[in-house]
Amino acid sequence: MPTRQKIKFGIVGLGRLGKRHAENIAFKVPGVELLAACSICASEIKYAQESLDVKNVYSNYDEMLLNKELDAIFVASSSNVHCEQIEKALNAGLHVFTEKPLGVNTEETLRVKEAVDAHPDQVFMLGFMRRSDKSYSHAKKMIDEGKIGKPFLVRCYGLDPDSQALNVIPFLKTSGGLFIDMSTHDADLARWFLGKEAVSAYAVGGCYKYPQYADEGDIDNGVAIINFEDNMICMLYVGRTAPNGYQVETEIVGTEGTLRIAAIPEKNDITIYDKTGALRECSQNFLERFEDAFVREVAEFVKCINKGTKPSVNVNDGIQATKIAEACQKAYETGTIVNI
Amino acid sequence: MPTRQKIKFGIVGLGRLGKRHAENIAFKVPGVELLAACSICASEIKYAQESLDVKNVYSNYDEMLLNKELDAIFVASSSNVHCEQIEKALNAGLHVFTEKPLGVNTEETLRVKEAVDAHPDQVFMLGFMRRSDKSYSHAKKMIDEGKIGKPFLVRCYGLDPDSQALNVIPFLKTSGGLFIDMSTHDADLARWFLGKEAVSAYAVGGCYKYPQYADEGDIDNGVAIINFEDNMICMLYVGRTAPNGYQVETEIVGTEGTLRIAAIPEKNDITIYDKTGALRECSQNFLERFEDAFVREVAEFVKCINKGTKPSVNVNDGIQATKIAEACQKAYETGTIVNI
Amino acid sequence: MPTRQKIKFGIVGLGRLGKRHAENIAFKVPGVELLAACSICASEIKYAQESLDVKNVYSNYDEMLLNKELDAIFVASSSNVHCEQIEKALNAGLHVFTEKPLGVNTEETLRVKEAVDAHPDQVFMLGFMRRSDKSYSHAKKMIDEGKIGKPFLVRCYGLDPDSQALNVIPFLKTSGGLFIDMSTHDADLARWFLGKEAVSAYAVGGCYKYPQYADEGDIDNGVAIINFEDNMICMLYVGRTAPNGYQVETEIVGTEGTLRIAAIPEKNDITIYDKTGALRECSQNFLERFEDAFVREVAEFVKCINKGTKPSVNVNDGIQATKIAEACQKAYETGTIVNI
């Protein structure tokens, strides 16, 4: 854990999630320093300087890369510039941690893969933060230890809270569709827990609550079966109308046992007994639910830099998750079984 | 289970709980017949005839006892006549099942004991129905099998729903006080699970929500520590303001494990996910919570009659439970530790 | 509830489930009498006489139907004779309650429908007992009252305990396959909760634990998506290797709320705290899990007879459930989306 020399980060993008990452790097991840921040938005620059004490701020990403003190870049910008920024950072000799998605289409993600492969000594890690969550990583450990025998079925729920459903509408047009936008994390979990690659997908869905989604060419809830090698299966349910909050639930069924993670996405350890009954309040968003995981994933990245090891999430994981999400989307749109 | 000859019951008292017992005897308990019913209330008599097809109805208890077809009497009348009616039925050669309490003071309960002892071939059973509940009886079985090692502590919650708190006020004056009125079931459970007798009690409490209770000389919530032989302990909490419903919860702590029964008094197996969170609805009263137990206890009574065995709850259990409740009440009233 | 004249039942079939039904009719369902029993197995006849006090016993079904005292027939025989026995009983002027499945192929079930339609004054009811379970019926009531808005997705788990997986193997060959054998109850629930008919199905599965199943041409676990009218969806998971017991779990997702039934198939209300953690024991089979529902469904049947009303489960429900199960089976076998 001790690091004589702190790893110096530059972050690009300080939106809602970017801010959280910046704060984590500035205050919560041991052995690091937030040396630089880049944003095209003046208020975000101001925030970095005043709230995070960032010394070097930039409105131009290329300029930030010229800062010779930097060790690593954290990419938290818009999805459409991820690939370009990753490549540039790698070419500048920097370690790179990027928020998901890797890119917006398979072509550019393959280009990133080339760049990553071309810089084998630099750490590249993708932010599938669920893998860093205490419960998810413990489940993985149990599975690897054989506690549930051979896993063969994963059920994934990835549901955003209904309270945010209307706020999302302006972004639907460019989101690529429900499955593209919401199923990469679940696709990654299924691959991770099953240890297999996906081979085909079938998906259905509809606009059940918000006709406005249909106006944008999208749906508000969808379900898929994703077939994996060796007949393994992923049942997927993604949606934007979860009544109780941010419901990320995952179940791994094995030949000797089943693990169910966060069947109730508890906000805390309190049970409230009142006139309605016995109530558990629920997490409302990913920042709340995965608060610790967002810190842990960066800590893992730093550890890899310090120890010269490989992170648990690599560029191929990003590519495969995107492929699965694309297949689900296409399956839904065509009403057919789509090969991956 | 087959009974060539059905056991013929006469019931006395057809109030809320009496009706339930009458219906159970008429329709749900195998091998029995509700042959007679006695009540001083005309509407109850009418109910017995019209809804339960009871052939023989009486307004006079002594007359009912003259019915030569009867095998057993079910006492569901007012607490203050229990003892007298039990004695008369025993003396008439009938088996007797009585609702709790056995009596309203220790003196008369001791007289019942004499009557019971004088008729050893007749079955006498007391309605501590919790012992017949599926969960409670399974817990007892696990304890007897040594699953939790040696039990040494029982925590009992016996809470009535706040929704009924105001309805109870007219009955407080004659109830004997909160501990007398509400702790015999819990006292019985503690004795049953620990397998020991109580030796002293200390109790506290107050009027926290309803000053009207104080006007009647009573309290709305109270807590006690009851000491048992061998240093064993019962922590008791009785009250009338449970926000979520009828909360009967019991925990038995042993040297190798702990059993907690009905920490959430679930109404059914449904979890409701809505905008408040994840909710379990709760049982609202003893008729709902112990629906099955009220049938099972009578089935046990019948089985004892048919097989000539002894029921699991006897007259001494009733006497001891009353003694404990009285000690808690006195401890509360005097602010001292009361020996039992 | 009062029935001057008890409904007189004859039961055919006294296997494991038939016995349970016979006991319920003999002892637990109010207002009925088990007058006759028919079985080709001498030991079952003996059981009926000795344990259930059945007066009229038959080895020939047609003879039983000649008994003029009978009001109703309970069909609990082998699946392959259900249809014939139902038709005969209806033609004999008797009310009929039949265990599921209605029949073993759509053709014969349509013939039953004709017979039912030809006797509109006789009550015909099918034993989809889950609908009579306290939790399931309460969920239905909540949905009908609009508590979860518009339901659009049902997730059904119908899992048999792994402890029985090897015992089932001899019966696989004639079972029709996993989906045929195990998904009619779930198909019925989906129709019931969604209030729509199924239009197509897609299914996958495999032998994950028991290669012996493959030897019999079957699989041990399977998953399906069943599309309903108006884009509604059923996610189905059926299997025979549930590690914890008999896991029947159903979730109904609506636009305003979600109901999850029996996420943990609790055996009772006890939480066991021991060195492994906090444990809930689970139900091990349908007789245990649906003990009360098996009584309630017959009580509903009797009520319909007495009041001249229609039961909640009719012949069409049986036909549709079978169609869905067949579609899932065919979808699995062909790897295609199958229209219903």
Next chain:
Amino acid sequence: MPTRQKIKFGIVGLGRLGKRHAENIAFKVPGVELLAACSICASEIKYAQESLDVKNVYSNYDEMLLNKELDAIFVASSSNVHCEQIEKALNAGLHVFTEKPLGVNTEETLRVKEAVDAHPDQVFMLGFMRRSDKSYSHAKKMIDEGKIGKPFLVRCYGLDPDSQALNVIPFLKTSGGLFIDMSTHDADLARWFLGKEAVSAYAVGGCYKYPQYADEGDIDNGVAIINFEDNMICMLYVGRTAPNGYQVETEIVGTEGTLRIAAIPEKNDITIYDKTGALRECSQNFLERFEDAFVREVAEFVKCINKGTKPSVNVNDGIQATKIAEACQKAYETGTIVNI
């Protein structure tokens, strides 16, 4: 959150809990620096230098206090030197955070109070970390907002895991007894949630599992009722034989609702379905259960220093908690009701 100037800490004591605090200050609490460490144990000094990069190390506490760069002292030494070290640090002009207990008797804690009062501009905070736990602080917030009406009863379980019960035996002689050693945290919670002071205590207990405890003049489990002003009540259960792990559970009963915190001390969000049933694994010790709270309490301390505000836990809280624990201990030892 931004702090131009980091608060510089010196820590004294690097035992099990001291190490955790040192790591938190070094790596996890934002805006602080672990500048110095003091221990009489060479291996602890080595650990501080090598694992935590601490620049200034001391074997003599007085010498550390001479370090002019220090802003604050963290006291994590043996209980018997807490008071002296707190006073010295305050007199040296430093802010002080001390682990509980404040002291080993009321007399010396009152002397600490004088020292704290004499330095009103220096922040003094006591490590009742439960108050900083996410669930506990949320419960307090709900209570302050009136969500449960008026709280009147607190039930506290403070149970150490049975797995550690034998390891503790060597320390029993100097622990002061079960209630002294284990009930200050719970006493503090009761005061905090009820907003009242304790007036008397009654306690019972025994050696139920380990006769070795009796050999040391101690007991392994004990229960108390603590009376608070306005008839309010705390039911306390402390013990060392919890089968499932480290069970800190707290229930606050109010006139309009009840909050129950950590009824199952869940290790994570996973439910394990296996042949035993549905299992939740449990936390095994306070470092695991209160991992986050140990960070948050120091963050609060730092915030108070930076903003000149008062911490939520003050010297009087420590004094009162100790008084309550002493009263419980005396009540147990004398078998009487002890006034506080």
